[in-house]
Amino acid sequence: MKKLYVPLLAAAMATSAYGQSPFPVDISMADSADWNTSVVLHPSPLKYQVLFVGGLDSVATLDNAQHPNGFALAKEWHDFIGFTPDTASGTSDLGWISVNHEMILADDKIGDGGGMTVFKVQRDAATDTLVIVEQTLPDSRIGKFFNVDFVNTVGETGMNCGGITSDADGRIWTAEEWFQGSNSAISSNGGGITDTSNFEFMTDIAGLSGENGTMLPKYQNFNWMVEIDPRTASAVRKQYNWGRQGFEGGAVLPDNKTVYLGEDGTPGLFSKFIADTPGDFTSGKLYVYTYPGEEATGPDDYWVEVDNSDLDVMLNLSAGTDSAYGLKAGAAMFNRVEWVAYNKLDGKIYFTETGSDSPGKDLAEGAAKGGTMAPYWAKAYRMRYEAMTGEAFAGTDAEAIDSVLAGKFNNYYGRVLVYDPTTGEVDIVVEGGPYLPSSPEYAEYPVKHLANPDGINVMYINDKAYLTICEDLNGTSFGRTPEGVSNRTCELFMLDLAISNPTVNDLVRVSVVPLGAEVTGACPTPDGKTLLVDAQHPSDENPAPYNHSLTYAITGWDQAQITDAELPLDAEIGFQIYPNPISRELRLNVSSPTDVAIYDNMGRRVKVYRQVRSVDVSDLTSGVYYVRNAEGQTRKLIVQ
Known part of the structure; x- marks a missing residue:
């Protein structure tokens, strides 16, 4: 509820x-x-503690010569959270926390555009709560919270939404999301990127370094996955060989070679990069997921290679560009892929498709450019048709997909999807909803309702895998909130991945964030004791500090029993x-x-x-x- x-x-x-x-x-x-x-x-x-508050906590900054430049209030709109373990011998520190700031803001001290803040924590031996550690960085900055330096390393960044924590070693990438198509868009009337002069392309990536010195329109240096080093609070590189997309999430597998990537767009891409050498992501091959039809003979048939040594292809991979090389290669079309997570217990890749109210037109235009539709779309359409009419859809899967492309499917709630590397197929894990033709009064509202899943992760508790699912409501209509509720409230759920054919009723509510906020971040610490969570852009009418974006910790999961089983309803009792x-x-x-x-x-x-x-x-x-x-x-x- x-x-x-x-x-x-x-x-x-x-x-x-x-x-x-x-x-x-x-x-x-x-x-x-x-x-x-x-x-x-x-x-x-469980114990709850607020760790980091945007607009209240201060971050240590650098000037354009990479010298310490005092402190500035941290940006807000906390989103992705990454965790990098401290593996140094003899340390009592747990590791580094990296937090995205999706807000685009002109700022001379922090840097224009979006941003990230990093800080280090250790665990209090008596209480198990987290303690923020004061550090001195190699660049001589001293403090607890540090602004990640993008300006002096890779150029500004923006729209820092999702990201990646490597399942191999805790390396961190931040995702530049909202797809930008012009310098005026990134400028945001002077409130975003103030320097919109051409950007000189420079990289150490194999196959693209020959383009060094090429002058690009400034906006084309945005919408990449960007690696950072939380230990030094600085960026490493923009991952130009993964293609320019409206990136949201991704996962680096334990082999330290395979990367799965999700694009928040309609059509959005699901792509894969395989490095030539473990741990070296400057060289490798890039693929987009496609639907090859019933003639597929194995998982390799579901992937089409794109030339990531061609800068033009990499700049224009997304459907958001005129060239749309991904769709021309036959990429399968998704309706806003958000976060991506790997489950080490079953080897599958889970990702959210947050949805949009009317995706049909955009998907039809993408199909005209070569985009394909995976069979899960037919399954989603059939479920909705039956929920709306009370009858099963009598047509074929192809007819169901044609109905989606014709605009007959309103993707109000989205869903959680899963990719199986052994078969190559994508299927639905949990369909959002339940479908409601209108928003009921609070008294009649369902006990559980899932709308627009966004951030996800896999948390391991007592040797079981649980999917953490964060909501980011696209709207309030059609039951996404009760009737009359305009200040939306988002919920964090857990799902036991051992459950076969789960539904919304199998979700366990874990947290509800302050009014107006999106719940996001959901990142477990490696020891399984703490889940880190962000509350993004809450209502400014909430009491402090819940009127600011903040990062909080829920600790004690190693002692928790995750259950939501209801007692049988007995009229005699x-x-x-x-x-x-x-x-x-x-x-x-x-x-x-x-x-x-x-x-x-x-x-x-x-x-x-x-x-x-x-x-x-x-x-x-x-x-x-x-x-x-x-x-x-x-x-x-x-x-x-």
């Missing part, structure tokens, strides 16, 4: 209603048969409650939303909730309470 409060960060924003209540202010504490069953809410093993210690929720085992009140051990009413199936109790102190529904049934609650 889309909460109207901020359960993990600002419990004071919970909506409790006292006016016009059928519940008495006090109740008798006399023994009642209804109170024979106690519900115990054990202390959550009636009103039941049960705990969800992960999110400090009480789940009401009822067939429809109900009113409930909570009383303390003195019989005094402390909370009233209207038409709910779950109640946030994260702000209740330890003690005995009583939960009463509108029918007068009461259950004892013990908060530990």
